[in-house]
Amino acid sequence: MKNKITCFLFAFVLLLTSVLCIFFPEDEFSESERRVLASFPEISGETILSGDFSKGFEEYATDRFPFRDFFRSVKTYTSEYVFQKSDNNGLILQNGHLTRLDYPLVTDMQDLAANKFSYLYEKFIKGKTDKIYLSIVPDKNYYMDTLKYDYEKLVGKMREGMPYARYIDLFPTLSLSDYYTTDSHWKQECITDAAQTIASEMNVKIDAKYTVNTYPEPFYGVYSGQSLIKVPPDTIKYLTNDILNGCKVLDYNSGMAKPSFMYHMEKAKGKDMYELFLGGNSPLITIENPAAKEVRELVIFRDSFASSLTPLLVPGYSKITLVDIRYIMSDFVGGFVNFEDADVLFLYSTSLLNASTAFK
Amino acid sequence: MLFSSIPFLYYFLPLVLILYFISPRKLRNSVLLLSSLVFYAWGEPKYVFLMAISILVGYVLGLLIEKYNQNKKLSRLFLILSIVFSLGSLAYFKYADFFIENFNAATGLAIPLLHVALPIGISFYTFQLLSYTIDVYRGEVKAQKNIINLAAYISMFPQLIAGPIVRYSDVEKSLSTRRESFDMAAEGIRLFILGLGKKILLANQLGELCEIFKASTDKSVAFFWLYAIAFSLHIYFDFSGYSDMARGLGKIFGFDFMENFNYPYISKSVTEFWRRWHISLGTWFRDYVYIPLGGNRVKPLRHILNILIVWMLTGFWHGAEWTFIAWGLFFAVLLALEKFFIGDFLKKSRIISRFYTLIAVLLSFVVFNAANLNEGFSYIGGMFGSGDFPLVSNEFFYYFKSFLPILAIAILGATPLPKKLVLSLEKKPFTKRISDIFEPLVLLILLFIMTAYLVDGSFNPFLYFRF
Numbered sequence: 001m002k003n004k005i006t007c008f009l010f011a012f013v014l015l016l017t018s019v020l021c022i023f024f025p026e027d028e029f030s031e032s033e034r035r036v037l038a039s040f041p042e043i044s045g046e047t048i049l050s051g052d053f054s055k056g057f058e059e060y061a062t063d064r065f066p067f068r069d070f071f072r073s074v075k076t077y078t079s080e081y082v083f084q085k086s087d088n089n090g091l092i093l094q095n096g097h098l099t100r101l102d103y104p105l106v107t108d109m110q111d112l113a114a115n116k117f118s119y120l121y122e123k124f125i126k127g128k129t130d131k132i133y134l135s136i137v138p139d140k141n142y143y144m145d146t147l148k149y150d151y152e153k154l155v156g157k158m159r160e161g162m163p164y165a166r167y168i169d170l171f172p173t174l175s176l177s178d179y180y181t182t183d184s185h186w187k188q189e190c191i192t193d194a195a196q197t198i199a200s201e202m203n204v205k206i207d208a209k210y211t212v213n214t215y216p217e218p219f220y221g222v223y224s225g226q227s228l229i230k231v232p233p234d235t236i237k238y239l240t241n242d243i244l245n246g247c248k249v250l251d252y253n254s255g256m257a258k259p260s261f262m263y264h265m266e267k268a269k270g271k272d273m274y275e276l277f278l279g280g281n282s283p284l285i286t287i288e289n290p291a292a293k294e295v296r297e298l299v300i301f302r303d304s305f306a307s308s309l310t311p312l313l314v315p316g317y318s319k320i321t322l323v324d325i326r327y328i329m330s331d332f333v334g335g336f337v338n339f340e341d342a343d344v345l346f347l348y349s350t351s352l353l354n355a356s357t358a359f360k
Numbered sequence: 361m362l363f364s365s366i367p368f369l370y371y372f373l374p375l376v377l378i379l380y381f382i383s384p385r386k387l388r389n390s391v392l393l394l395s396s397l398v399f400y401a402w403g404e405p406k407y408v409f410l411m412a413i414s415i416l417v418g419y420v421l422g423l424l425i426e427k428y429n430q431n432k433k434l435s436r437l438f439l440i441l442s443i444v445f446s447l448g449s450l451a452y453f454k455y456a457d458f459f460i461e462n463f464n465a466a467t468g469l470a471i472p473l474l475h476v477a478l479p480i481g482i483s484f485y486t487f488q489l490l491s492y493t494i495d496v497y498r499g500e501v502k503a504q505k506n507i508i509n510l511a512a513y514i515s516m517f518p519q520l521i522a523g524p525i526v527r528y529s530d531v532e533k534s535l536s537t538r539r540e541s542f543d544m545a546a547e548g549i550r551l552f553i554l555g556l557g558k559k560i561l562l563a564n565q566l567g568e569l570c571e572i573f574k575a576s577t578d579k580s581v582a583f584f585w586l587y588a589i590a591f592s593l594h595i596y597f598d599f600s601g602y603s604d605m606a607r608g609l610g611k612i613f614g615f616d617f618m619e620n621f622n623y624p625y626i627s628k629s630v631t632e633f634w635r636r637w638h639i640s641l642g643t644w645f646r647d648y649v650y651i652p653l654g655g656n657r658v659k660p661l662r663h664i665l666n667i668l669i670v671w672m673l674t675g676f677w678h679g680a681e682w683t684f685i686a687w688g689l690f691f692a693v694l695l696a697l698e699k700f701f702i703g704d705f706l707k708k709s710r711i712i713s714r715f716y717t718l719i720a721v722l723l724s725f726v727v728f729n730a731a732n733l734n735e736g737f738s739y740i741g742g743m744f745g746s747g748d749f750p751l752v753s754n755e756f757f758y759y760f761k762s763f764l765p766i767l768a769i770a771i772l773g774a775t776p777l778p779k780k781l782v783l784s785l786e787k788k789p790f791t792k793r794i795s796d797i798f799e800p801l802v803l804l805i806l807l808f809i810m811t812a813y814l815v816d817g818s819f820n821p822f823l824y825f826r827f
Contacts, residue, residue, distance in 0.1 A: 010807075021366075085763070103755075
């Protein structure tokens with residue numbers, strides 16, 4: 001009897017799953033993974049003989065498996081609670097914080113980044129200003145008890161590669177609670193000290209009072225979808241005041257200057273709520289502050305961490321230009337940015353400096 | 361196509377099972393053959409023709425060997441032709457570049473390499489064909505008159521790409537007169553799911569640890585040992601898991617393939633280890649190489665030579681690299697030592713013998729998995745403190761903690777204890793009743809979890825594909 005039950009159950013499950021796979025594949029876009037899933041491959045004599053069809057079909061069948069997120073979460077929970085793995089696909093859950101293992105240190109990446117920055121310095125900045133700063137944002141692993149590389153070495157490599165820049169140390173001003181629990185980024189409401197540290201080093205006053213606003217929807221950060229472990233969502237808070245409200249923000253994402261916002265409510269409704277800050281990634285953004293007490297410009301070469309920090313530096317400048325050389329060719333930067341007597345800040349996270357192949 | 365993949369589990373297998381069981385009995389071998397060809401062509405569309413030609417040649421030569429069995433010369437000629445063809449194709453597709461490289465290195469010439477892709481499973485099906493024609497020549501089996509039956513045997517997808525190396529004599533009757541049953545199928549399902557579990561839940565994760573070690577820039581003595589243990593367990597669960605899946609699928613279709621692994625890591629000697637590890641390969645070399653060379657019924661020096669030849673070939677069968685030859689010869693030396701010197705001592709001891717065997721096997725697998733001999737020896741050196749590596753490192757601590765439960769489960773699973781526990785439970789009526797009720801459920805839960813791992817993961821390579 002047991003054997004018959006085993007056979008029928010096995011056959012039933014196999015057939016049912018098979019029918020589900022064929023007739024009810026998952027949607028093409030995975031919200032949790034923030035990526036397009038594989039499509040059914042092209043069938044032709046050539047693709048079959050070359051093996052491309054079978055490879056494509058395997059990707060399709062695995063990617064578009066029905067209830068994909070549910071199965072992925074079953075795997076995550078098994079890995080976390082049955083096998084007690086410290087990380088699942090590199091994702092770590094520790095004391096309510098999700099993070100991604102970033103290891104080991106790839107020193108070539110810092111060389112690559114420092115060379116790129118030095119190229120920008122030599123080509124566009126040298127001789128126009130000597131107020132050049134480097135600041136590095138530690139990823140939150142630095143404050144967690146996990147496998148981590150030698151952060152001092154990373155900082156040392158960058159400082160060594162950029163002797164023309166004065167280093168501003170943010171490591172002591174931050175702590176784990178300054179980061180979202182489900183995302184890699186820092187919280188704007190917690191980094192006023194970091195902004196103050198940068199401002200003091202650059203000798204600019206940014207004293208200002210802010211109103212703390214809360215975005216009404218819960219924030220499920222990038223790790224939340226990747227991990228699928230149920231961690232309470234974060235809340236996005238953003239700081240405003242009259243100075244920020246009066247600024248003129250232009251975004252050059254489409255190649256032309258288009259009016260934009262300090263806090264982009266429409267973008268926040270998209271796939272990544274962190275895009276609320278300055279509308280997310282863009283090759284070039286300018287912020288003009290008509291309330292500035294003096295004419296003083298700041299150019300920030302940056303990654304996404306700067307999106308939430310920059311508004312806090314606005315009170316000290318009449319104009320801030322944000323340049324992201326992951327989205328604009330370095331050679332074109334001079335055509336858009338005025339470096340004459342400007343403060344220049346290279347503000348990058350350790351995550352990017354350890355994987356800096358994206359610079360153009 | 362891998363057994364441990366979504367396309368196999370939820371597209372290919374259900375379709376084949378339906379076609380197989382709705383077909384009349386006389387067509388079932390044809391269904392098996394066709395599905396096996398599709399299975400093979402899925403990964404190797406081009407080489408399906410090579411396999412078809414090999415089968416055709418084996419079929420014709422098998423018939424000719426039998427037809428002229430009264431004329432020994434002619435019969436032997438056909439056997440030699442069969443051996444030359446089988447070993448020739450193996451030599452060309454698997455070993456040509458190895459020979460050219462070494463010839464170039466020895467002579468200083470620069471003969472260009474052929475860069476021929478290795479057809480999947482060629483080592484397995486070639487050995488099956490060889491055993492078939494040799495057995496026909498020896499008169500141990502009758503030549504198969506029906507080419508579909510022979511082709512179904514050689515290409516049968518459950519054992520096509522990773523064994524076990526099924527002898528024709530073992531399935532000769534089943535090919536024409538087998539009876540599928542619920543009992544066999546249920547046993548097959550159990551074997552298949554447990555094999556899949558070995559592969560996905562243990563082997564793949566241990567393989568991940570091995571990859572992490574290889575990429576590590578923070579190696580330490582302890583990490584080298586962790587790697588050696590992890591790889592030894594990885595290869596065991598990978599290969600034995602695949603063999604279990606093959607045997608399980610075979611049973612569903614009414615075949616009874618031989619057991620390929622029998623808890624090798626509890627062996628008290630290397631000799632015993634090889635009676636428990638990849639049994640179908642060991643017995644193949646014993647029956648078709650070692651015994652024809654004279655086996656142990658010769659003078660001691662010749663006996664040692666026989667051991668060296670067989671184990672060098674066993675190593676070489678695994679791949680066209682010096683690491684595999686060194687691996688085989690390492691075992692040859694240990695086997696010879698055991699036969700002539702320490703065998704009796706090992707039989708008497710319980711702990712030292714097991715410790716010695718485990719260390720020997722661990723070291724052998726470090727060389728086995730090395731990219732080259734230098735890497736293999738440097739890893740072994742690292743295990744014993746050479747190379748200025750620290751005793752422990754941060755990475756070691758992190759990954760040891762992370763993989764400790766999996767390692768513990770794997771070590772326990774490599775012993776017969778879990779099986780003994782289940783068998784003892786089944787002896788008592790009450791616990792047997794509970795096990796009868798829950799077993800199908802447990803199997804389903806396992807399948808469910810493994811599906812989750814497949815959906816989530818991309819780390820699913822199968823080691824024995826390259827053999």
